[in-house]
Amino acid sequence: MNHETNNYVTNNYGSAAIVNGGRSNTVHYSPDDAQLRVAVKQLTDSLAELRRHLTPEQDRAVEESLPALIPDRAVLRERGGVLENITRIATAVGAVGQPVEAAVAYLRGLLGAG
Known part of the structure; x- marks a missing residue:
């Protein structure tokens, strides 16, 4: 989720209060979202370990x-090509x-893109 204020964007995860045009909305994430956060963290942690084995071009x-x-x-989903590139590497x-x-x-x- 992105929060934009004065041309700055901050990503917020978990329960969050979002201010939009003077209106405040509280968003609560479902257990599925928690699974997604864990999966993304697992991937980024695995990539951190992998990077020391990559060529400079792959690392970039x-x-x-x-x-x-x-x-x-x-x-x-929109950036599915990123996952394909990571898999190729x-x-x-x-x-x-x-x-x-x-x-x-x-x-x-x-x-749902398995």
Whole structure:
């Protein structure tokens, strides 16, 4: 979820009060959203471990993908190409990339894109 104020955007997760044009709305996330947050964290943690095994070009591609990895179903579905690129990189490095491949597969399953 994004919160925009004075041209600044902040991502908020969990229960949050969102102020929009002077109106305040409280948003509560479902257990499915908690699963999504855990899945995104698992993927980013796995990527952190993988990065030391990557070529500079692969590492740069992973670095560029990180901002898209937020626990927002609509954003992740829209940016599905990012998950495909991460999977290609993980597959290219062999066995060391398997945790990332598994994390992407799990995340895609949660998104209904498995």
